[in-house]
Amino acid sequence: MTNTVHIDRDFGWFVGSFENNQQHKHYAVQLSIPINGKVILKTKDGTFESEQPILIKSNVAHQIISNTRQFLLLINPASTIGHFWNHLSDKEIQEINLTPALELRRALIDTNPQQVLAKELNSIIEKHDCFCSSAIHKGDERINNALVYLSNHFDRVVSLDEIAxxxxxxxxxxxxxxxxxxxxxxxxxxxxNKLIKGITQFGKKSFTEIALGVGFSDNAHFSRVFKENFGFSPRDFLKISQFVQV
Known part of the structure; x- marks a missing residue:
């Protein structure tokens, strides 16, 4: 089966297998679910492996060294969906056996064909945010509202002065x-936000055009930040990906 990538405004996911992922730490909340075999992560504290869904918090350096098929979900923590997932654990890396992760795992195992699976995964992800009936925390109401404000103005850079x-x-x-x-x-x-906007244009424009279009100074800057966040260069990411729009 081919690798599949879906990029949304507040999250992106990957289904498949890959090699040569380098150590990186991104600013997304990450959920890794093995479809077959185990998820194997290399961290500063050693090697961590599991057959269960694993939640990785923001800014945690790690490297995926398993090449079996897996589901990898990256969620912008500065979103209402990310706010929900970020509060599921207070540890940097933890196995998660709660309903949202288990629903995703069940869909990955039971659902076919590819387009149906994509819609099912998106539906599960989107229904679990910090304003849903199953919310498990209460944050600062001003930041809750600020996240909604940012989501409503995703198409532009909202200055600090404006939002404050x-x-x-x-x-x-x-x-x-x-x-x-x-x-x-x-x-x-x-x-x-700039990186996500750039990814949606992969294969449609040159990397230089993409970099300048989303606000980076040049392609080198865009590539460096991209690799820091995802562990792949933009070119390598494009090679392993087949984008699905649903």
Whole structure:
């Protein structure tokens, strides 16, 4: 079976197998689910392997060294969906046997064909956010609302002054609350948006055109940030991916 990638505004996922993933730490919350075999991760503390879904928090350096088929979900923590997943664990790396992860695993095992699977996966991911009936936490209401504001203005860069003024807090206070609630800086949240916008244009434009179009200074800067976040260069990522739009 071919590898499949879906990129959405607040999350992206990959189904398949790959090699040559380098150590990296990204600013997304990651869920890895083995479809067959085990997920094997190399971290600063040693090698971690499991047959169960594994949640990896933001900024945790790791390398995927297993090449069996797996599901890899990356969620922007500066989104309402990311807010939900980020609060499922207080550990950097942890096996997750809660309903959202188990629903995804069941769909991966039981659902065919490919397009049906893609729709089922997206449906499960989208229904679990911090405003759903199964929410398990309460965060700062200003940041909850700020995440919605950012989602509604995804097509542009929202300045720090704009969003802080909108919620009647100082810029310094907003930055503190945002980092406390999401686990990433506001600058990194905006950088993540640029990467996601760039990925959706892979195969349609040159990497230089993409880099300049989403706000990077040049292709080298875009490639460096991309590799830091995903463990692959943009060119290598495109080689292993088959994009599915649903």
């Amino acid at each position: 003024d909108h919620f009647n807090v100082s810029s310094s206070r907003f930055l503190h609350l945002f980092k406390e609630e999401t686990g990433i800086t506001y600058r990194r949240a905006q950088l993540w």
